[in-house]
Amino acid sequence: xxxxxxxxxxxxxxxxxxxxxxxxxxxxxxxxxxxxxxxxxxxxxxxxxxxxxxxxxxxxxxxxxxxxxxxxxxxxxxxxxxxxxxxxxxxxxxxxxxxxxxxxxxxxxxxxxxxxxxxxxxxxxxxxxxxxxxxxxxxxxxxxxxxxxxxxxxxxxxxxxxxxxxxxxxxxxxxxxxxxxxxxxxxxxxxxxxxxxxxxxxxxxxxxxxxxxxxxxxxxxxxxxxxxxxxxxxxxxxxxxxxxxxxxxxxxxxxxxxxxxxxxxxxxxxxxxxxxxxxxxxxxxxxxxxxxxxxxxxxxxxxxxxxxxxxxxxxxxxxxxxxxxxxxxxxxxxxxxxxxxxxxxxxxxxxxxxxxxxxxxxxxxxxxxxxxxxxx
Numbered sequence: 001x002x003x004x005x006x007x008x009x010x011x012x013x014x015x016x017x018x019x020x021x022x023x024x025x026x027x028x029x030x031x032x033x034x035x036x037x038x039x040x041x042x043x044x045x046x047x048x049x050x051x052x053x054x055x056x057x058x059x060x061x062x063x064x065x066x067x068x069x070x071x072x073x074x075x076x077x078x079x080x081x082x083x084x085x086x087x088x089x090x091x092x093x094x095x096x097x098x099x100x101x102x103x104x105x106x107x108x109x110x111x112x113x114x115x116x117x118x119x120x121x122x123x124x125x126x127x128x129x130x131x132x133x134x135x136x137x138x139x140x141x142x143x144x145x146x147x148x149x150x151x152x153x154x155x156x157x158x159x160x161x162x163x164x165x166x167x168x169x170x171x172x173x174x175x176x177x178x179x180x181x182x183x184x185x186x187x188x189x190x191x192x193x194x195x196x197x198x199x200x201x202x203x204x205x206x207x208x209x210x211x212x213x214x215x216x217x218x219x220x221x222x223x224x225x226x227x228x229x230x231x232x233x234x235x236x237x238x239x240x241x242x243x244x245x246x247x248x249x250x251x252x253x254x255x256x257x258x259x260x261x262x263x264x265x266x267x268x269x270x271x272x273x274x275x276x277x278x279x280x281x282x283x284x285x286x287x288x289x290x291x292x293x294x295x296x297x298x299x300x301x302x303x304x305x306x307x308x309x310x311x312x313x314x315x316x317x318x319x320x321x322x323x324x325x326x327x328x329x330x331x332x333x334x335x336x337x338x339x340x341x342x343x344x345x346x347x348x349x350x351x352x353x354x355x356x357x358x359x360x361x362x363x364x365x366x367x368x369x370x371x372x373x374x375x376x
Contacts, residue, residue: 058163064125066262068162069187070169077175079166084125089155090138091122092258092317093251097142097151099316103250103309106237107146114316121318123262149233150247156229157251160216162188168211172364173356174204177349188259189268199345202273206281206342206373207353210365213252213285220248242292246306252282253310261318276335277342279303284373288366343374 057078064084071078096102098118100109118140122128128137142148169175169186176182177200186204219229221244230238238244256275263270272278283303286293293299350364357364 065266066123066258067187067189068166069185069190070166070175071185072170072175072182073184077170079163079170081162081166085162086159087125087128087138088122088258089158089255090152091125091128091140092254093151093154093158094138094141094148095120095317096154096254096313097144097147098140099313102313102316103147103150106150107142107144109144109147111144112142112147119317119319121258121261121314123258123265145233146237149231150237152231153229153234153238153247154251154254157216157220157248158255160219161212161252161255163212164215165208165212168208168362169204171357171360171362172204172207172211172353173360173362174208176356177204177352179352188272189263189266190271191268198271199341200349201271202277202342203346203349205272206278206346207365209278209281210285210369211362213282214289216252217245217248217285217289220244245286245292249282249286249303249306250310250313253279253306254313257310257314273338273342274335277338279307280339281373284369287372288369339374343370346370346374 057076059078059080061080061082063082064087065082066085066088068079068081068085071080095118097106098112099114100112101114103109125137129139130137142151174186175184221241223230223238223244238247253275256278259272260275262268263272273281283299287296287299293302346365347367347370350367350370353364356362
């Protein structure tokens with residue numbers, strides 16, 4: 001059976017209607033043309049940098065909602081991103097930077113004109129107001145050039161993270177973790193519990209987050225090799241290592257919040273760790289990579305600053321007030337207890353994770369990262 005027929009059969013079994021093979025480029029859609037360029041370079045870097053055993057086919061599903069998944073059939077593995085995710089991330093970050101209340105340190109926010117009708121956190125791209133000149137409905141955008149360019153950079157970080165998260169589910173052999181019953185699919189948002197044990201699922205998601213954080217952070221820090229990623233007008237905002245770490249963490253935090261919102265709106269199963277736990281995991285990657293922090297208290301202070309910015313950003317585009325939830329959740333005893341349980345399960349799973357990573361060509365999260373995540 002050829003790979004295209006395998007893919008069609010797999011999608012039919014998984015309830016998907018249609019797929020769009022290769023790079024999706026819609027005629028006249030500048031946003032997709034830009035993204036196709038980014039994605040092709042991303043795929044090329046994966047092919048050069050990862051073991052061939054971990055290679056999966058990348059594709060866009062013809063769906064407008066916010067979701068992504070890894071799935072397998074007949075020895076083939078696939079990574080799919082709904083086309084709506086791309087448009088929704090563009091809309092989200094352009095909308096955020098259009099608000100003068102969000103990211104006031106970037107550009108000149110006083111130039112922005114943010115109307116009440118712009119305050120809308122959309123999670124289905126078909127809800128955007130399309131027109132002949134704007135086929136994807138990206139009608140809200142910053143006036144200030146630096147803020148507009150910065151928004152496009154944040155989109156790239158979010159997409160890098162999301163692609164690599166799904167790739168790690170494939171490259172880490174996560175669908176084969178349960179030896180007696182391999183699963184066919186791992187999604188960001190799902191109604192069916194493919195893995196019943198929640199702690200096991202949380203560890204697999206955090207493993208994928210660790211790989212995604214390490215990969216996307218490496219891109220953000222490699223200014224020389226990835227200068228093409230910085231949009232014209234954002235150079236001054238991203239000139240220092242500190243400014244790029246700020247952008248990276250902000251983009252990832254906002255995406256975690258949006259994913260949680262998508263789960264809540266769809267009343268889907270809660271399969272992933274809370275945004276607070278996922279954020280602490282990516283902060284642990286910063287710590288293990290020794291990125292400018294010498295004390296955990298320094299890392300926490302930096303994190304709280306970005307957490308507050310992310311919370312204000314979401315509240316500026318969604319119809320809800322700022323919650324300050326991150327600061328409150330960080331000192332929660334419930335979060336601490338869950339981190340301890342996760343560490344225990346992670347260490348139990350580690351031999352199997354290492355075996356699968358070796359088989360499929362990936363790297364596991366290093367144990368110092370697991371230790372710091374659970375104890376800091």
